[in-house]
Each structure stands twice: as C-alpha cells, then as structure tokens.
Amino acid sequence: xxxxxxxxxxxxxxxxxxxxxxxxxxxxxxxxxxxxxxxxxxxxxxxxxxxxxxxxxxxxxxxxxxxxxxxxxxxxxxxxxxxxxxxxxxxxxxxxxxxxxxxxxxxxxxxxxxxxxxxxxxxxxxxxxxxxxxxxxxxxxxxxxxxxxxxxxxxxxxxxxxxxxxxxxxxxxxxxxxxxxxxxxxxxxxxxxxxxxxxxxxxxxxxxxxxxxxxxxxxxxxxxxxxxxxxxxxxxxxxxxxxxxxxxxxxxxxxxxxxxxxxxxxxxxxxxxxxxxxxxxxxxxxxxxxxxxxxxxxxxxxxxxxx
Amino acid sequence: xxxxxxxxxxxxxxxxxxxxxxxxxxxxxxxxxxxxxxxxxxxxxxxxxxxxxxxxxxxxxxxxxxxxxxxxxxxxxxxxxxxxxxxxxxxxxxxxxxxxxxxxxxxxxxxxxxxxxxxxxxxxxxxxxxxxxxxxxxxxxxxxxxxxxxxxxxxxxxxxxxxxxxxxxxxxxxxxxxxxxxxxxxxxxxxxxxxxxxxxxxxxxxxxxxxxxxxxxxxxxxxxxxxxxxxxxxxxxxxxxxxxxxxxxxxxxxxxxxxxxxxxxxxxxxxxxxxxxxxxxxxxxxxxxxxxxxxxxxxxxxxxxxxxxxxxxxx
Numbered sequence: 001x002x003x004x005x006x007x008x009x010x011x012x013x014x015x016x017x018x019x020x021x022x023x024x025x026x027x028x029x030x031x032x033x034x035x036x037x038x039x040x041x042x043x044x045x046x047x048x049x050x051x052x053x054x055x056x057x058x059x060x061x062x063x064x065x066x067x068x069x070x071x072x073x074x075x076x077x078x079x080x081x082x083x084x085x086x087x088x089x090x091x092x093x094x095x096x097x098x099x100x101x102x103x104x105x106x107x108x109x110x111x112x113x114x115x116x117x118x119x120x121x122x123x124x125x126x127x128x129x130x131x132x133x134x135x136x137x138x139x140x141x142x143x144x145x146x147x148x149x150x151x152x153x154x155x156x157x158x159x160x161x162x163x164x165x166x167x168x169x170x171x172x173x174x175x176x177x178x179x180x181x182x183x184x185x186x187x188x189x190x191x192x193x194x195x196x197x198x199x200x201x202x203x204x205x206x207x208x209x210x211x212x213x214x215x216x217x218x219x220x221x222x223x224x225x226x227x228x229x230x231x232x233x234x235x236x237x238x239x240x241x242x243x244x245x246x247x248x249x250x251x252x253x254x255x256x257x258x259x260x261x262x263x264x265x266x267x268x269x270x271x272x273x274x275x276x277x278x279x280x281x282x283x284x285x286x287x288x289x290x291x292x293x294x295x296x297x298x299x300x301x302x303x304x305x306x307x
Numbered sequence: 308x309x310x311x312x313x314x315x316x317x318x319x320x321x322x323x324x325x326x327x328x329x330x331x332x333x334x335x336x337x338x339x340x341x342x343x344x345x346x347x348x349x350x351x352x353x354x355x356x357x358x359x360x361x362x363x364x365x366x367x368x369x370x371x372x373x374x375x376x377x378x379x380x381x382x383x384x385x386x387x388x389x390x391x392x393x394x395x396x397x398x399x400x401x402x403x404x405x406x407x408x409x410x411x412x413x414x415x416x417x418x419x420x421x422x423x424x425x426x427x428x429x430x431x432x433x434x435x436x437x438x439x440x441x442x443x444x445x446x447x448x449x450x451x452x453x454x455x456x457x458x459x460x461x462x463x464x465x466x467x468x469x470x471x472x473x474x475x476x477x478x479x480x481x482x483x484x485x486x487x488x489x490x491x492x493x494x495x496x497x498x499x500x501x502x503x504x505x506x507x508x509x510x511x512x513x514x515x516x517x518x519x520x521x522x523x524x525x526x527x528x529x530x531x532x533x534x535x536x537x538x539x540x541x542x543x544x545x546x547x548x549x550x551x552x553x554x555x556x557x558x559x560x561x562x563x564x565x566x567x568x569x570x571x572x573x574x575x576x577x578x579x580x581x582x583x584x585x586x587x588x589x590x591x592x593x594x595x596x597x598x599x600x601x602x603x604x605x606x607x608x609x610x611x612x613x614x615x616x617x618x619x620x621x622x
Contacts, residue, residue: 052622056418075421087412107309
C-alpha cells in the first residue's frame with residue numbers, strides 16, 4: 001500500500017526493451033523525505049532505466065509508484081523534481097546563464113528566480129566567471145557543475161542525479177558534496193546514481209544495490225556493512241599463535257596479524273586473554289569493516305547472502 | 308510558458324546555423340537583382356538601366372503588364388526561388404532538429420519537465436517552422452517594397468505569400484519530422500523527405516496536370532482517375548504560385564496571357580487550344596480551400612504518425 005510519506009515509492013517495476021531485454025524485474029524501492037539515497041549497480045543493471053521511469057522518459061511495463069506523493073507520470077510533480085542525466089547534452093551554443101534560464105523556464109520558474117538562483121549556484125560551484133561563455137568551451141567537469149546548477153535552480157523537493165561527479169576535480173566534488181548535504185538539511189530528498197562508491201559512502205543515508213534488474217541489497221551503510229565487521233590483532237615477534245587457538249576462534253594468521261571474523265567484542269577479548277596467557281605480545285587491535293565497495297563487489301559476484 | 312520557451316529555443320537553434328544566414332544573404336541578393344530591373348514604355352531595363360530590352364509585352368503600357376508582373380513574381384520569385392530553393396535550404400537546416408533533440412542526454416533534459424509530450428512535440432515542430440516564417444517574411448516584405456517603389460505596383464495581397472510559403476514548407480517539414488523521429492538521423496530524414504517530394508509528390512501533381520491538360524490523353528479514363536486520386540492525396544506543393552495569383556487577383560489578365568501564349572502555337576487546333584485553356588482556367592480558379600484542405604489533411608496524418616511515435620517512444 002503506497003502513501004505520500006515517501007519522496008519516492010516504487011513497487012514491482014518491470015521494464016523490457018524489445019520484448020527480450022529485461023532491464024527491470026520487479027523493483028521495490030522507497031526513498032524517504034530529507035534522505036540521500038544511493039543507487040549502485042554494475043553496467044546494465046537497470047539503474048538508468050529506473051531513473052528514467054521516475055522522470056517519465058521511459059514507460060514501465062508493469063508496476064506502480066509515486067513521486068512526492070503523486071503517481072508516476074504526473075507531469076505537474078516534475079516541477080518539484082530536479083534531474084541531471086548521465087552524459088547530458090546541453091545546447092553548446094548557449095552560455096551557462098542562458099542555459100540555466102532556458103531549463104529554469106521549462107520548469108515554470110519565473111525569470112527573476114531563475115536569474116537569482118542561477119547566479120547563486122554558479123557562485124557556490126566556482127563558476128561565476130564563466131557565466132557568459134558558451135558551453136562549447138567548457139570542460140567535462142565544468143559542464144557537470146552547471147548541470148548540477150540546472151537540476152537545483154528551481155529549488156526542487158526531489159533531486160535525481162545520474163553520475164553527478166563524473167569528470168569533476170576533487171575540489172569540485174567537495175563543493176558538490178557540501179551542496180547536497182545542505183540540500184538534505186533543507187529537507188530535500190536526493191537520489192544519486194553513481195559508480196564512485198566512496199563518494200556515495202560519504203553522503204548517502206541509505207543505498208540500494210541493483211543487480212540484473214532487481215534490488216539485491218538495500219539499507220543504511222551500517223546495515224549493509226555491520227555483518228562484515230572483523231578484527232585484526234597485530235602481534236610483536238615471530239612466534240606464531242598455536243593452531244588450536246586459531247581453530248577455536250575460527251581465526252586466520254597472516255604474519256604478523258591474526259584476522260578474526262567476529263563481531264562479538266566479548267569473544268575478541270577472550271582471544272586477547274588467551275594470547276596473553278601464552279606470552280604472545282600484542283601491538284594493536286584494529287576493528288575492520290567492509291567498505292561499500294566491498295559490499296558492492298560481494299553482491300555483484302553473488303558471494304554474499306541477500307539482506 | 309514552457310511551450311513558448313521551447314519554441315523560442317528551437318528557433319534560436321536554427322539561427323545558430325550558417326544556412327539560416329546564408330539563405331537570408333541569398334534572398335537579399337535576389338531582392339537587389341529584382342530592384343535593378345525596371346520597366347518603361349518600350350520594354351524592360353536590367354542592371355539599373357545599363358541593359359535595355361525592347362519588348363512590347365513587358366512595356367508598362369501593355370494591357371497585360373500587371374498580369375505579367377504577377378505571373379513572374381508568383382512563378383519565379385515565390386514558386387521557384389523561395390518556394391523551391393528556399394524550401395530545400397529550409398529542409399536542410401531543419402532536418403536535424405528532431406534527430407538532435409532525441410539524442411540521449413538531450414531529450415532527457417526536456418522530457419523530465421512539467422510538460423506533456425505532445426506539447427513538446429508541437430513546440431519543436433512550430434519552432435522549426437519559424438525558419439521559413441522569418442525567411443519568407445524578410446523576402447516577401449522586401450520584394451513587396453521593391454515592386455511597389457520601382458515598378459509602381461502595390462500589391463498588399465502579395466503579403467499572403469508569407470503564410471502560403473510557411474504552409475508549403477510545413478507539408479514537407481512534417482515528413483522530415485516523421486523520418487527524423489523514425490531514423491534518428493538528419494541525413495536520412497532529409498534524403499527521404501526529398502525523395503518523397505521529388506519522386507512522389509511533384510510527379511503526382513505533374514502527371515495529373517499532363518493527363519488532364521493534354522488533349523491526346525482525353526480517353527485515358529482510368530489513368531486520369533488514378534492521377535486525380537493521387538493528386539488529391541498528396542500535398543499541393545506546386546500550387547503555391549497559383550494560390551498566390553488567386554489571392555492577388557487579376558486572374559482575368561492571367562487567363563488572357565495564357566490564351567495569348569496558346570494562340571502563338573500553330574500546331575494546336577482551336578479545339579485543343581480551348582481544351583488546354585479550359586484546364587489552365589480551371590487550375591487557376593480551383594477553390595483554395597480544397598487545395599489547402601487536402602494538403603493539410605495529408606500533413607495532419609503525417610504529424611499524427613510522428614506525434615504517436617514521439618509519444619510512445621522510450622528515449
């Protein structure tokens with residue numbers, strides 16, 4: 001049962017191209033209001049199709065969904081949605097100012113607000129010196145920045161970004177990250193489709209991993225990585241730990257450290273006590289956890305269980 | 308509001324192309340050449356009077372003078388130059404509008420706006436017509452002034468040539484849009500449109516004229532019926548000069564000119580001359596609403612097909 005409490009709610013979305021290519025095979029997804037949501041998946045997983053269905057660019061074969069409480073395809077809702085597609089092609093003969101004005105007007109924003117917001121955003125992203133220069137002179141990273149301005153300039157409630165930091169330098173990435181975090185503070189919902197997992201890890205509240213048209217895993221970063229927590233116990237000296245001890249704790253020894261796939265601190269402390277009792281000297285105990293990239297690769301290779 | 312923004316942007320896109328300005332420059336050259344021509348009681352002067360040709364038919368005192376000017380202006384300037392050359396340049400310029408628009412990354416930015424697809428489609432379509440509107444307005448206004456100032460013939464209804472030329476262009480542009488959406492290629496769209504125009508539309512009109520104006524084909528009933536049907540279906544791209552002549556008036560003079568031209572052909576019997584004259588008269592006085600209506604119907608069908616494609620397509 002769908003309600004309007006979610007910024008995005010999708011249920012059982014199916015999409016087939018040319019009756020043969022199954023891009024989506026029943027996707028269920030919810031994005032909360034004021035949440036940054038990351039969508040991950042290998043090439044061909046159906047991420048762009050999913051985003052395009054949300055933006056009415058592609059029609060689903062089956063399934064339903066809502067955007068800001070309105071059914072998918074409700075055109076007036078798009079007035080409150082900002083979108084930056086992957087590999088966007090802006091009219092190269094326009095200057096950044098004119099391009100932003102054009103797309104702002106297409107979103108029913110007034111000329112005055114377009115001008116004001118465009119100037120503000122371009123300044124925030126360090127593009128104010130380039131406003132009167134044609135886009136054909138811009139680098140990929142610069143186009144990405146003005147593209148982001150285009151998605152944000154009409155003050156949307158939902159922001160959908162497909163590879164927003166593609167080609168952007170580290171300073172630009174940081175600026176974009178700050179802008180997105182600020183938008184979240186203002187209660188806006190953001191969906192980011194990206195391959196740069198470390199970026200997503202830094203800003204996303206929740207992520208979903210899409211594999212072969214299905215949501216393979218979904219949750220907060222902590223939920224996805226907690227079960228992967230482990231400890232690394234570094235030892236001093238060449239003396240190896242007794243094999244029966246390693247066996248008892250299901251640990252591995254790779255000199256000079258013991259790797260313990262254990263999430264329970266009590267068990268870790270027990271092992272530490274046992275090691276000390278055997279006169280082994282410990283230099284460090286380091287908690288380890290999978291990164292989002294590890295979770296993604298694990299899911300993509302199908303070695304882990306679904307969450 | 309977004310509808311008009313999109314129309315304006317489509318037109319701006321055309322303005323960015325060199326052909327737009329090239330066509331305007333060509334038009335100015337033709338207008339200048341026209342301005343260099345003048346008429347006197349003996350005949351016609353070219354190159355601002357540097358070259359004089361004695362010809363009583365073109366003498367300003369000739370009873371056919373107005374009809375002759377209207378025929379030349381409508382057939383050569385409107386029919387041949389802007390209606391043919393200008394239309395081809397227009398088709399070249401606009402053939403890329405839809406293929407470029409539906410490229411991945413470009414179409415997404417517009418479809419994700421609070422605007423129905425059919426409105427986006429129509430805005431792009433009308434934006435493309437802006438090319439011909441500007442070109443024909445500039446050309447016809449300038450030639451109107453030249454004809455008035457230099458030849459002392461003021462023909463306010465000649466300005467109806469502007470919507471007529473846009474109409475002519477719109478028939479072919481609708482085909483270009485359909486092919487552009489189908490093939491996603493500007494070159495293919497242009498090629499197929501020109502093929503349709505030269506291989507189907509023009510031949511359909513010309514074979515109709517040949518089979519109905521030539522006395523020798525009087526008894527080819529089936530063929531005549533078929534050509535009538537074909538001519539009814541296709542857009543009447545060749546009839547713009549005739550429509551303009553009708554709009555300007557003076558059709559009696561044009562009838563007389565036709566009669567005079569036929570009388571000069573000794574190979575034709577009086578009955579054949581009359582047969583051909585009747586056909587020319589009939590063509591000149593065909594109801595404009597029938598000519599425009601059937602052409603618009605064709606255009607509507609093509610646009611519905613193209614619009615359906617645009618509406619249903621997953622970009």
